[in-house]
Amino acid sequence: MLTFDDVTVVYNNVSGQAKTAIDGISLRIRPGEFVTIMGANGSGKTTFARLCNGLIFSTSGSVCVDDVAVRPDDPKAILEIRRRVGMVFQNPDHQFVSTTVEREIAFGLENLGMEREVMRARVAEMLARFDLESARMKAPHQLSGGQKQRLAIASVLVMQPRYLIFDEPAAVLDMRHRRALMQAMLDLFHHASTNTPHTLINITQHPEEALFSNRLIVLHQGKIALDGPPEKLLLQEDPLARFDIxxxxxxxxxxxxxxxxxxxxxxxxxxxxxxx
Ligand SMILES: Nc1ncnc2c1ncn2[C@@H]1O[C@H](COP(=O)(O)OP(=O)(O)OP(=O)(O)O)[C@@H](O)[C@H]1O
Ligand SMILES: [Mg+2]
Structure with a gap:
């Protein structure tokens, strides 16, 4: 379970001005939930995502992943949280560490000391699913924007993290690959109900993606403005328009x-x- 208790994040920008990006949010996201997060530019979506895996810390209030608190003073706990919470960003360029696509996907698995055969099979599955087989031996920086994003997604998915957060990863993908990504999310989600529960959080500007999930949270100026079943919330044209949706x-x-x-x-x- 992901637990936020009265969480506030205040950024101090270069001119010394304080900006409240998350404003007193409390919520629970349970194992097996598939949550969509929407909201206008600057509403706090990325800040929310970064809080969940210890890339930033709350100014006040607490964030917990299962029984582990996300706090700056416990590096061991942060490592554990990063293992549980996989994250795919909008711009994957800074995420790559390996010399080839294949090695990039295998990188995290190698660190876990996984058996070679199992590892090879998982990497092959990801190469096929994200249409990267022909780029297998290329360097990540040689790829197109869409290929880079697919590689970033494959490298996170291959680790099968318990929590997966997508921060607008589809922004640079074309329709076909957006569909492949949605399908990958759904596969994980359905797999979840029979096996270890995965928790999915998809931050998106595309309301139709919300229909694949079972909970929609709309952020507005760092607060939760709406929280409920997407098929109900998306019928409320007036409040949605206020939040740019x-x-x-x-x-x-x-x-x-x-x-x-x-x-x-x-x-x-x-x-x-x-x-x-
Ligand atoms: N490092 C930072 N320093 C100062 N202010 C920041 C920083 N990061 C974000 N902010 C501000 O905090 C607010 C929330 O930003 P955040 O990136 O979380 O929003 P977002 O909903 O992800 O926006 P977008 O739709 O543009 O991705 C914005 O007003 C933003 O300008
Ligand atoms: Mg963002």
Whole structure:
């Protein structure tokens, strides 16, 4: 379980001004949850993600990953937290440490002292899933933007961390690879219900991605503005607009048709209704 208790983060920028990026957030994210986080630019999404794996620390309040507190004065605990919480960023360039794509994916597994055969199979699966087989022997810096992002994702996923946080990783991906990434998230999520529970957090600007998850949290000026089932929240056009979020197209259509008194009770009926 990921636990935030009255967490505040204040940044001091170069001009000496204090900026509250996270403002008194309390929440629980349970094992097996798939959470989408949305919110306007500067609402605190990345700060939230960085708090979860000890890249930054709260100014006040506490963050815990399972039974381990995320605190700056306990380096051993931070290492443990980094192992449990995998993170994929928007810009992967600074994440690479190896000379080839294949070695980059294997890097974390080698550090765990994993058996060669198992390791090879896992790396091959990732190369195939993220369409990196032809780039296997290339240096990470030779890759295109999209390939780099896929490599960053593969290198984190291969470790099978208990918590996975994606901070807008799809921003540089094309439609096909965005779909592959969503599929990878769903595979992990469904695998989770039968096996070790994985917890997924996907920070995104694409509301349709929220429909794949079972909880949507909207941040606004460092606070939780909305928190609930995505299929319910995405029907509330007015509050969403305030937070710079537009519902997916079928939700907009549903809202519009309801306003015009069409006898629909759910978005799914849009695809079934003989009257349309
Ligand atoms: N290192 C920093 N120093 C000072 N202020 C910062 C720092 N990092 C973030 N901020 C400020 O904190 C607020 C929250 O930033 P954060 O990056 O968490 O937002 P975000 O929701 O991820 O935004 P985006 O949609 O642009 O990725 C913003 O006002 C930002 O300018
Ligand atoms: Mg961000």
């Amino acid at each position: 537009r519902p997916p197209v079928e939700f907009s259509a549903f809202i519009r048709l309801k306003k015009n008194k069409f006898p629909l009770t759910s978005v799914d009926e849009l695809f079934l209704s003989p009257i349309l």
